[in-house]
Amino acid sequence: MCVCTWGTLKTQAQTADRRFPIIPYPTSLTAGAGTFKITAATKISADNRFGNEVLQFNKLFKQGMGVGLSPAKTGSIALKYDAMISAEEGYKLIITPKGLTIAAKTPTGIFRGIETIRQLLPAGIEDAGAKKLTALTLPAVNIEDQPAYAWRGMHLDVSRHFFSISYLRKFIDVMALYKMNKFHLHLTDDQGWRIEIKKYPKLTTEGAWRTFNSQDSACMKKAKDNPDFVIDPQHIVQKNGKTMYGGFYTQQQMKDLVAYAAAKHIDIIPEIDMPGHMMAAINSYPFLTCNGENKFGELFSLPICPANESTYEFAQNVFTEIMDIFPSKCIHIGGDEVDRTDWGKSVAVKEFMKQNGIKDLAGLHSYFINRMEKFFNSKGRKLIGWDEIIEGGISPTAIVMYWRGWVPDAPVKAAKNGNTVIMTPGEPLYFDNLPDKNSIYNVYHFNPIPKKLNAQEAKAIIGAQANIWSEMIPSENRADYMFMPRMTALAERLWTNNTDDYQSYLNRLTQQYKRLDNLKVHYRLPDLPNMITERVFIATDTLNINKPMADMQIRFTTDGTLPQANSTELKTPLVIAKSETIKVAAFTPIGSRGDIYTINYKKQTYAEPVKPGTVTPGLNSTYYKAFFKQTSLISKAKGDSIFISNSISVPSTVTAPSFAITYRGYIDVPADGVYSFYLTCDDGGVLKIADRVVVDNDGNHSAIEKNGQVALRKGLQKFDLDFIEGGGGFKLILKYSLNGSEPAEIPASWFKK
Template sequence: MNANIFFKFVIFLCFISCTKPQPPVKPYIIPIPNELTMQEGVFLLDENVSLLADAKHVAVAEFFNDYLNEKLGYTLLTEDSNAKKTIRFTLDPTIENDEGYALTVDTSQIIIKAKTAKGAFYGFQTLRQLLPPALENNTFNHDKIAIQNIEIKDAPRFSYRGMHLDVSRHMFSVDFIKKYIDLLSQLKMNTFHWHLTDDQGWRIEIKQYPKLQEVAAFRDETLIGHYNDTPQKFDGKSYGGFYTQEEVKKVVAYASKRFITVIPEIEMPGHAQAAIAAYPNLGCTGKNVKVATKWGVFEDIYCPKEETFTFLENVLDEVMPLFPGKYIHIGGDEAPKTRWKACEYCQELIKREDLKDEHGLQSYFIARMEKYINSKGKSIIGWDEILEGGLAPNATVMSWRGMNGAIEAAKSGHNVIMTPTSHAYFDYYQSDNEDEPLAIGGFLPLKKVYYFNPIPKELTESEAKFVLGAQGNVWTEYIPTAEKVEYMAFPRVIAMAEVNWSNPRKKDYEDFTYRLSHFHKRLDAQNVNYANHLYEIEGEVTKRNDNIMVFDLQTVIRNKTIRYTTDETSPTLQSEKYTGYLPIEGSTVLKAAVFDDNEKLGRDFTIVYKNHKAVGASITLEPKAHKVYAGSGKAGLVNGVSGSDTRYGDKEWLGFWGKDVTITIDLEKPTKISSVSTRFYNANGQWIYAPKEIGISYVNEQDGRTLHQINQIPQTDATLVPHAFQIEEIVTQHIEIHIPNYGTIPDGMQGAGNKAWTFLDEIVVK
């Protein structure tokens, strides 16, 4: 073939590949729309299509056109209303919800109808998911885009759909903040909660107080590893920075263009050590303190003096004009009262204002700041501790310590935003895999986020209207990089987006994960470092009705195969196929993984099963484990599987908050035993304490004696505290174990004044 003929052949191939559209993207929309009807045929998008918009939707149409120009290199025509093919953004005042929209795609036109520009924007975001993922990284190489004909009617369930980011513990670039906001907008989130101040750093420029930039924005060093490590280690490197007011304006403008409201959080009265480091007169002691170099709660909080209120009002006078939204978040959480109790001025103020105690003083503090913020046309949001001592008149409560704060506030007629640790803290571990990156603790898998219901069942229909919506939180003590923020937030934020937007009657986790597996392609194209746990296995040891112990393995992704080994080797395509419950014969190490026809898709899942005399025994537990840390239930204490050595939130550890625990094990027949052992998690930074003592009782069937034994448990800094009762060989059927709670957390420790948690692992009987 000569060069001329070859050149013409290449041009011909390029013409074929570049002009023929790819098949249309199937509508795996996230969040799932309220109504979606597939139609036959496609709309072909190219540069000859006209883009038309009613006056109120022009800005959204321009946003869409800019998107196409960025991704395809051309914009659509905006003047030809008689064009053969059009995309129209149409005002429709009959749509009830201000954020609702209707999207119609047929062969000749695409119409997005909405009552407001915000609704039109969400219509565009749905249309965006019907476009090829390759557009997102500018690798789409066709002239035409085939868009599936479809009919969608959609509107959000909740008006508040938020995500949070803590930049105080670790700070992130303006470019990353914009990327984060853009990703939220694609999921139809409408609020970005920007946590700007805390003990470890002040991150917003306040021109009247230059030491906030010079001192409060920087800490001397940072904790390495986990807070619970003994001894604690530090990196010895100065860390810090802040956002200038000009940078803040740019972020807010960027968010506003995507219909996201930015809520700043300026913490008060607690989490103020960085500010007090800059201006010691703001504290009760007046002594110099350092910007905190490790995580947790600190006793140096704002003193409720006039000069403190003047400082905070001046700060807010600079902050509020930067954020045009309705809300200012003032924190209000985790404010130890130690300094106030010892402060002569605070005690006089309590008497002068006829306050009950220091909790009443906190309420006074919050109410005074609320009055000032209200006078500027803004409203406050606070964490649920602002309920203590009486709630400020117009405050919105962000409920994080469970549902009780939300229930109390809603029943009192206050607006509520749901963000409980149990379902909304994305700094928790999301997988049982031991190679997960370091996290603060806890366990919050994707499935649990997805099935979150922000409406507490204790609320009546009229009270439930005070629940504005829900928010996911990303606290960054253990998240030093933007890449790790993405890993911890995604895909859990995607599940939270669907919680907030979609009709709960559509809940179907298998369908969600299937749609998510397709959405991953968009995240890949946008270089998002998401956590992909879709191909991981959920597994446990259970007892069947015929009293046989079995391995029970599951995976949520459709049409995939689980293969396993029991010889401690990693499974391959040649390994045994899991077809159902797998009976256990003696101590076993099971490894399993998900496969398709060609390759392994996920990481190995491992269960180490160690047989002992109480495995599968009948067990009673009083009280039940806390619902947030219920593990595998009471049967999990005698299933032959121990909990993780490095985290307390997996399926095997059971947590009890402030309660004494009594466990009764029925071995079902008289059995010779020589020892009973267990272990406790001991992470004081997370309010978890091993008990001070443990008791055991049993009846010796050989002589009828009831025997009791109480052992002291040495107090230690170790994370794992094992304890064993060595018993002279006796025969018994029933074993009763009594575990008193540690009690109240002492002053100077994280959570001081609160009841401690007890975390209990497998009870091994030999």
């Protein structure tokens, strides 16, 4: 069901208790005394509304003990109907030494309670090959629980790289474990059409396959150092003498997957992206275009033509079959990144616009979306589109999915227009963006409600989801790494709606890793703490790492090779006395390797201060309205304006989608020391101090923090920072620390020019 109104709920304070490592944490939890033991003799009773939930519950017991529980009219485990619980997904869970009761008004509520119990059971029950236990024990507890947001979603793009049905089931299993409830499946794009449409068979016989493209080549290059980038060979075939990559799902496979997800109370939301991102379809059915061409335009691929009735016939036929497969109330039409310039060149399009009173190309875009929404509504469905659909005017009944972080007013305009809004901003909810040590923190502290909405308007925000675009995710292991454990932070934020106890969440997350190991989830290991990758020392330095997980092993190499499970283990602090490069990685007992850290040690003398004469506060800054791939290219361009900056930040007056800013001057260093600097950029930046490169975070990429050190004498030191933004939202943060202190903003009083 697609819920279109929902308020947020306040939660009670969390208590970090190792007996209850539940994510997301319940709305209310009161610990009891003692435990409840479950054996093969334990009986289970259930209201007849909850037959599926009994089956799901028994799967846990069969996996843990080898046998399921027998039904009875009254049992020490009871699943009860409670009409007084108003929330669709709400439940009450009571565990005492004598028994266990889950009460809810809906099967969904009962199932959410079962997933809470699942997290209280031993992690070993997730391992089908583990030795069966004679009994399972649960701690006594009283829980009352319900979600803050109705839409708690995950998105997966299967077009750029294809994923097996078995992986989609695994993805659903992990979603269910953490009470996520919407699975947005991106089924079509320029790179591949992944769902069988019987009326248009060439969509899959031709459109589901491609020769290797530039993204595949980039993955192959990365695979030399990381096996997670190896393109899955099960999706590579030989066709007509060519090596082809791809695959598609039959309608029956998808119907089976829908049923599998429904049993776990997860809705699958299909997306067929149009009018843009349709190259895979146009290749086989060129009548969809305005001019028969199928290529990339000025910005994106050329879209299908909204002036041809045959386009609407095609779209309605496709979505009719989609609706027969997917019973979800909501259907996603995409509607993003449409290159409208080609429409403006068409005589037929101009005539169509004149006949229909359409003023501009944005209005034509909206005409297509609005017409398709009427078709959806006639079938009893609701239309979802990415936030571009509001630009030319949209009906208030459409659902808007906000993703363009650089257009902060989009969700506000949609909410004020009466639209239901789902928040999916690229920062921090694009899980294809490379994770760093701040990623989980940023997701956990994400607020779905835009600041400009009042309490009534905020009700339009029904939740959020994370998106996984798969251009650089060619394997199932890589997909696991990119979304886990980030998804647990989003699950907690959307269910519990609490940001006040981050440390409690981290403590509970640490206890989840063993469960994920047993589920064969190739999650990203916790970051090694306080890692400075460009390290500077005067006499000696010491490599000493506090392990974030007790059973980790830290291994390293000094010869440039990548750390392996048999590399030297860092058991005691390692003294560094010369400039050298050390590669470090953490390993779990089952052999999983964490991120590889390349630490460049550099023996350095203190940079002497400069004496420029009279200085004044601030930095000289130059603004460039242009696109740059690298900061080194800025010097070849002419600046558009200059200003004085008292901080490292982008002025609010900057409106260009792509730009660069240079900051020049001095920092007034208060004391001799080796200073650490932390530079977060989206897209890229390079920091130089005393003519020494301190942090190189160059290139076009998502928000990533990189760091480095420099040895400085007290006094004025030359300061140079170049920053580039390639388009799609910027981020620029610079912090420093000294002698292991917490990173902090550089005081404005340090900046001089």
